[in-house]
Amino acid sequence: MESNGGGRLVVTQQLSHIKELVKQLEVHLGGSPDLCKHLTSEISSVTELSIGMIVRSGHRWKRAAGDHLDSSPSAPTPSPLSDVSDLTFKTTKKRRTMEKKKHQIRVSSVGGTENNLPADDGHNWRKYGQKEILGAKHPRGYYRCTHRNTQGCLATKQVQRADEDPALFDVIYHGEHTCVQKAVAVAVAAAVAGKPQPERNANAQSRLEDLSSGLTVKTEGLQAAERPHQLQGSSWNDVPFFLSSPVSGLAPLEQEHNLFSTPSTPENCLIASLSSPPMVSPATSDSNYLFMPELFHVGSDKEVVSTLVAVMSAPAPAIDGADPFIDGFEFDPSFTIDISSYFP
DNA sequence: CTTATTTGACCCAT
C-alpha cells in the first residue's frame, strides 16, 4: 500500500494543514476574545510538537507506520519478532521500553459508585489487556490510543486501582500522543467557519467563574506546593488547572515546554471543557472530572503528577437547548478538596 | 525461570 515515508508524509501534511488553519483562524479573528487566541496557540504548539517528533524520531515513526499504518486492518500483520526483515526492530532489540518516556499520575475518583473510573484524560483509549499483578489487589488495565491504527499514535497507558484506596488510581502513561484529537480539529473547523459557539462559551465561562470563585484546595504537607491554593479569580495562573487537556498524555520532555508552561487560564479550562464532550467515552460519560495536577520529579525518567479528580455527578439530563456537558457540570461551590490526604 | 506486556481472536453493545 503505502510506504513508511508515505504514512509519515500524510500525518505531517495533516498536522501542517491544521497549523495552517490555525493561522487562518488568527487572521480571521483578529479582534477575537482571548479564548480563540488560546485555542490557536494551544493547537499550534501541539501541532508543532507533533511535526517535530515525527521529523526527529524518524526511525521510531518508521516502526509505528510499518506496524500500524502500512498494514491495513484487513491485512495480516506479520509478527514483528518473527519477521526477520524488520531490521529496524532487530537492531534495537528492545521492543517496549526503548525511548519510551513514562510518567505516572495518581487519580482519585472521589465519591461515587462502584464503577468509578479514572477521569477521561482528553484522549481516546482502547483497553487491550488486563492482568493480575503480583502483590497488588487489583488488576492492571492496559490501554492504547484509539488512533493507533489510524494515525499511528503509540501512546499507551496503564491503569491500576491503588491497594490502599479503591478510589485512587495509578495511571502510567507511556509514549507520547502523535494523534490529532478530534475535538481540536472540530474546534478549529468551527472557529474557521466563524462559529465560535457563543452560547456555549458564555455558559461555560460563567460556570468556570463560579468554580474559580468557590473552589478551595488544601495542600498542607505537600512539599511541591509552597504557594497559595485558593482558586479565586486571578489565581488561575498560579495553579496548574485544566480539564481534560488534550495534551495531557504527552511525553514529560514535551510537557515541560507545552502542557505545564501553558498558562492555566480560565480560557484554557474553557477550551478543555468544550473539547471534552466528543472525547468522553461511554463508560465515563456519566461522570465529570476535575483535574488538579501538581507536578514534581521522582526519578530521572519518571514524573509523578499527583492528580486529584473530583467526581461530580451529572444527574440532570441535558436541559433543552443547553450543552449536555456544561450544563451537567454541577458541583458544590464550597466543595473542599484535601490533596494532602493523598500523600503519606 | 517468573512476571509484565502485547497481540489477536472472539464476543458484546451500540
Added chain:
DNA sequence: ATGGGTCAAATAAG
C-alpha cells in the same frame, strides 16, 4: 457495521 472489552497465548524483561 463498527468499536470497545475480555481472554488466552505469545513474547519480552528481569
